[in-house]
Amino acid sequence: MVGYLRCFCSLYAAVLVACIPQIVTAKQDKQPALRRVDVMVDNSDEYADTVVSLQAPKKAVGLGYHDHAKIKSILSTSKEMISTAKALIEDVRTLKEGTKMMEDANALFKEVKAHIAKRKLASEAGSIRRKYSAHDIQQAEEDEERALDVARSVFEVAITFPECVEMFLQDCLSTINSQVQSLGLATIETVVHEKRNLSQPGYNKVVIITDLSAQRVLGQAGDGIVTYPFLWDDAVSGLKSLGVDGKWNCVDLTPEDCCRDIKESAPTIDTRGNYVECNIYVPWGGKNKPKRNDRVFINLSPDGRVHEAPIIE
Structure with a gap:
């Protein structure tokens, strides 16, 4: 029995020693999470914001x-x-x-x-x-x-x-x-955010983000995928997701063709009497927006509040 305990303790000690370096390494290799700070926001569009951030x-x-x-x-x-x-x-x-x-x-x-x-x-x-x-x-x-x-x-x-x-x-x-x-x-990143909720006017509009030429759909993630964040309360069939789980694959499509597909997914009005509509969002420097003053940007302070008057007017 004593021999068995000695053998078990030796084996346990060997396993413990083998594990300790891994535990210590994992703790020491832990690095702080990367931070980001928003520096400007474009609020010129009614249904979408573009945020400029600095990523550490x-x-x-x-x-x-x-x-x-x-x-x-x-x-x-x-x-x-x-x-x-x-x-x-x-x-x-x-x-x-x-x-x-x-x-x-x-x-x-x-x-x-x-x-x-x-x-x-x-x-x-x-x-x-x-x-x-x-x-x-x-x-x-x-x-x-x-x-x-x-x-x-x-x-x-x-x-x-x-x-x-x-x-x-x-x-x-x-x-x-x-x-x-x-x-x-840092690294500058730009992200487009939709900025409405279901109770606001324009809830029925799907935001289509285009490329700079305004000829092809870019999508929020650059993959041509267009999303609608709400369930559609159809007057005939009731609540349902539009597209495929609220998404449409519009890669290589024109915004007009993408909009047509979107409207086909909800051909009838909702319970508020509105049809689904499209809001085409052209990024900075895109078609018909060639100048710096194509957007109204507001500087943000470190706490996210308005820091000063719009710098692009």
């Missing part, structure tokens, strides 16, 4: 407290200089002064981006860790938060430069995205 990278550039404060201060100064320069440039009497101030603001912006790039290199050189300790996780979260905050400021400055204003908005965002991404700060 898997490994954020390391920015200390003082470094973060200094960068934020410089970016704030750059933004103020751009605003003042624009006003000066509009008056022929102060055109030269405004142009010089805009050049200075641009130089200051380039300087701070160069500084962030150096911090990124230093961060990469000093942060090659095989495992995460509890302190490392906290540090990573703080780095990520500061990096996103700086990314927001870089975004707000870059989008006000005349070069960006003259671009199609999508091209402008692409340019800024390449900057904040190369600096290790």
Whole structure:
């Protein structure tokens, strides 16, 4: 009996020892969840919003407290200089002064981006860790938060430069995205959200998101799938899902053909006396929307509230 217990204990100890490294590794390898912050929202369409967000990278550039404060201060100064320069440039009497101030603001912006790039290199050189300790996780979260905050400021400055204003908005965002991404700060993402409920006017409209040419259906996820979030209360057959579980495969279809398929799935009125309708949503820079002022965008503060007046009017 004693021999059996010794054998069992030895076997148990061996199994426990084998499992411990896996448990420790799993705990140490745990990394903070990626964060995102919304910076602008397009609310010009009645039935859909487009939100511009900054997504934190898997490994954020390391920015200390003082470094973060200094960068934020410089970016704030750059933004103020751009605003003042624009006003000066509009008056022929102060055109030269405004142009010089805009050049200075641009130089200051380039300087701070160069500084962030150096911090990124230093961060990469000093942060090659095989495992995460509890302190490392906290540090990573703080780095990520500061990096996103700086990314927001870089975004707000870059989008006000005349070069960006003259671009199609999508091209402008692409340019800024390449900057904040190369600096290790964030990645810009745009997401379309439907913004109505069943009790609001327009509940009977299916939002069809097109490509930039407005010739083909893009869909919310870019796969040509169009969705309707509500059950249709048909006056004849009662409650039912439209399409296939509220979805239509409109890949390679024109928005008009897609709309025809949608209407065929509900040929009769609902209990409120309405037919199903379509709302065709063309993204930024698309057909008949070639300028930056094709949408009304509102800057959002870190808590998601309106930060300032619409920047694109």
